[in-house]
Amino acid sequence: MKPISRRAVVLGALGCACVRAVPSIASAYEEVAEGIFIRSGLDEEATSDNDGAIANVGFIVGNESVAAWDAGGSLTDGEHLREAIRKQTKLPVRYVILTHAHPDHVFGTAAFLADKPEIIGHAGLPNALARRGEYYRARLESKLGKSRAGTVIAPTRLVEKQLDINLGNRRLTLTAHPIAHTDNDLSALDQHTGTLLASDLLFVRRVPALDGSLRGWLRELRQLKALPAKRAVPGHGPAGVDWPTAADSLERYLNVLLTETRTAIAKGVPIERAVDVVGQSERGRWALFDDYHGRNVTQAFKELEWE
Numbered sequence: 001m002k003p004i005s006r007r008a009v010v011l012g013a014l015g016c017a018c019v020r021a022v023p024s025i026a027s028a029y030e031e032v033a034e035g036i037f038i039r040s041g042l043d044e045e046a047t048s049d050n051d052g053a054i055a056n057v058g059f060i061v062g063n064e065s066v067a068a069w070d071a072g073g074s075l076t077d078g079e080h081l082r083e084a085i086r087k088q089t090k091l092p093v094r095y096v097i098l099t100h101a102h103p104d105h106v107f108g109t110a111a112f113l114a115d116k117p118e119i120i121g122h123a124g125l126p127n128a129l130a131r132r133g134e135y136y137r138a139r140l141e142s143k144l145g146k147s148r149a150g151t152v153i154a155p156t157r158l159v160e161k162q163l164d165i166n167l168g169n170r171r172l173t174l175t176a177h178p179i180a181h182t183d184n185d186l187s188a189l190d191q192h193t194g195t196l197l198a199s200d201l202l203f204v205r206r207v208p209a210l211d212g213s214l215r216g217w218l219r220e221l222r223q224l225k226a227l228p229a230k231r232a233v234p235g236h237g238p239a240g241v242d243w244p245t246a247a248d249s250l251e252r253y254l255n256v257l258l259t260e261t262r263t264a265i266a267k268g269v270p271i272e273r274a275v276d277v278v279g280q281s282e283r284g285r286w287a288l289f290d291d292y293h294g295r296n297v298t299q300a301f302k303e304l305e306w307e
């Protein structure tokens with residue numbers, strides 16, 4: 001029998017009834033700590049084939065209710081997430097926590113509207129969605145079609161600094177971070193299991209995408225490493241990783257970007273040439289390096305050239 005790929009598991013082997021032993025959508029979810037179920041996203045760009053299932057999303061189950069951890073990268077991806085929750089528990093989905101405005105994390109929100117959840121986000125999320133949401137929606141729609149892409153849905157509750165939510169004998173501490181991966185990053189610490197849900201403040205395996213501040217991200221990473229957590233859930237990469245050791249590769253990448261961009265600026269290397277020389281030692285260490293690294297250098301250059 002053909003081995004089942006991780007891709008087929010993530011996508012629930014959709015559209016192929018011919019495959020025997022089709023893995024269920026729920027089987028893509030791994031219980032990384034008691035009551036925390038995460039689906040590891042594919043290291044791909046969003047396409048019609050993968051339904052935008054490229055970020056790590058999941059859910060946390062308490063004694064009384066459930067929180068969705070991000071909503072998925074499309075309406076279809078969000079529907080799969082909701083289906084996985086319903087297979088696991090009958091408890092109500094009281095919260096949908098949106099970790100930041102990037103499309104692979106938010107476009108499944110509409111799948112949860114019937115549950116009437118609180119949709120929680122960073123205080124900067126509404127602005128970010130207003131700025132970029134329509135652009136993201138049009139781009140996703142051109143790949144997936146209108147019925148599968150989803151719509152931009154604003155949060156109903158904002159986090160300025162910190163917010164505790166209780167799922168029933170399970171407290172999640174949500175933290176709104178200063179500018180780092182983006183200007184609207186939200187993380188959560190599950191007090192019950194000592195699990196840091198870092199979303200895109202932590203990339204593992206897939207090359208990081210810098211859309212906020214390089215110095216800010218390094219600063220927030222140092223803060224996160226000091227938290228009393230023994231495991232973390234990255235926004236991209238495996239569903240669960242050891243903490244804080246899993247931050248090492250990201251920290252190395254960001255430090256190389258910082259040091260070598262500063263050197264390029266000091267030597268008078270123009271921005272369009274910097275992308276060819278900065279951080280080349282990181283090539284081969286990350287998936288999708290050529291898709292994002294150049295943009296990261298450009299972003300870093302713009303941030304550092306006036307310091």
Ligand SMILES: [Zn+2]
Nearest residue numbers: 100102181200
């Ligand atoms: Zn992101």
